[in-house]
Amino acid sequence: MTLIQIIVLAAVQGLTEFLPVSSSAHLILVPKFSDWPDQGLAFDVAVHVGTLSAIMFYFRKDIAQMLVAWTQSISEGEQTPESRLAWSVIIGSIPVGVGGLLLHDLVDTVFRSPLVIAGTTIGFGLLLGVTDWFAPRKRELNSITWTGALWIGLAQVLALIPGTSRSGITMNAALFLGFTRQAAARFSFLLSIPAILMAGGYKSIKLFDLPQVDWVSIILGVVLSAATAYLCIHYFLKLLDRVGMLPFVIYRIVLGVVLLYVFL
Secondary structure (H helix, E strand, O other): OOHHHHHHHHHHHHHHOOOOOOHHHHHHHHHHHHOOOOOOHHHHHHHHHHHHHHHHHHOHHHHHHHHHHHHHHHHOOOOOHHHHHHHHHHHHHHHHHHHHHHHHHHHHOHHHOHHHHHHHHHHHHHHHHHHHHHOOOOEOHHHOOHHHHHHHHHHHHHHHOOOOOHHHHHHHHHHHOOEOHHHHHHHHHHHHHHHHHHHHHHHHHHHHHOOOOOHHHHHHHHHHHHHHHHHHHHHHHHHHHHHOOHHHHHHHHHHHHHHHHHHO
16 A cells, blocks of 8 residues: 555544544545555554544543443442443444344445445435434433433444444434434444444454555554544534534535446
8 A cells, every 4th residue: 555545544534434424435435436456454454443542532531430330330230320321332332233243244245336325325414414403402411211322223233334324323313312413423432432343353353364464554544543533523523513414414415426426
């Protein structure tokens, strides 16, 4: 890989992992439009490690509180808002883990079609816009129930299809349940931690079959994707209430139309 490829692909992963625009779709489309060779499994794992590092560092205090509260909920049997949130993240992560195991062959083949990406990009983009416009947006994150977490987790399974957007579909589901934009985004980001861990772990197993790994590209990919992801999370949360979902809805529709024009 050239330095330009590394920088662009790492930045794309870092920026799109947590925005409601689908990182998997962009990692497929960038090589197609730039006529670059596929970046390979090892680099995909590297940039996922980078984005995982960013989200865990950004929410390090929340994660620490949740872990302590979750442990106490097991040992002492008492629930607090932090322990309920921790349990909600666990419960919400189960569906995508099961779905990933059952659908991984389709994810790696049929779902990677540009026309599939075009359809999901436009369809789920419009759904996000409608939900954001009409949802009441009154609930805070401390009111989440395990049933609600499971509903959001089931929606996350759809993100196995490139173009859907993991963050987009989970925020959509949370908004539909009446959560504020900030609450929906924060739960979506926390839910991304086990999702990225599972996806990265599954891909990492395949790395043992690779004859060699370009460690320079790997290290650069981790660092650059982590830096861009951290900045993306920070500014997204800061600007979310001001700009809403409309800019992302417009972007998704434009991208989907371009894909239909190019590949139909």
